[in-house]
Amino acid sequence: MNTLRDHFLLAMPQLEDPHFSGTLTYLCEQNEQGALGLIVNKPLPLSFQELLEQMQLTMSDLRHADAPVYRGGPVHGDRGFVLHTGKAGWKASLPVSEQLSLTTSLDILEALAAGEGPQHFLIALGCAGWEAGQLEQELLDNAWLTCPASEQLLYDIAPEARLAAAAASLGIQLELLSGQAGHA
Secondary structure (H helix, E strand, C coil): CCCCCCEEEEECCCCCCCCCCCCEEEEEEEECCEEEEEECCCEEEEEHHHHHHHCCCCCCCHHHCCCEEEECCCEEEEEEEEEEECCCCCCCEEECCCCEEEECCHHHHHHHHCCCCCCCEEEEEEEEEEECCHHHHHHHCCCEEEEECCHHHHHHCCHHHHHHHHHHHCCCCHHHCCCCCCCC
16 A cells, blocks of 8 residues: 655645645554544644643743644544654654654653653644545545655744645645646
8 A cells, every 4th residue: 555654735725624624734644444644734822831731740841831732633632642753762652754753642741841852843632534545535536735744844834834835845836726626
């Protein structure tokens, strides 16, 4: 099976689903059972420090206090996901690429709160999930464009500019695309 793991999904302009309209999603896993990703351009009105306070955890190093927390998707909205650089050496980690891992265990949040842990990270509440064949059908229906992911886009570009930057990497301006699709 060809996989789009470590790729971005760019929501096409005609995608009107309120959960995915205008989103850039990083695909962490795709296999015969389905796909899992994180929306990486929709920060919540919540900082990392505020999240820790809600979890009754102490932040001893304020270096990442203002890091935004993202709305990762409509599935498992009560669970945290950390997409980060470095190896998957945490209690519950999935290596996504040679450079990136996805971790869902509390130990990474505790390390970040102490000023330790990965150099680059993105925290999300919830994820995007697709059942077997669902994402493939959505791609056939032209709901998404795809492009290889880049760490620079994830960690160095402001969230509101990420979708346009991913489209520009393909030589495309999304606002100029038609909502009409054709198949030969």
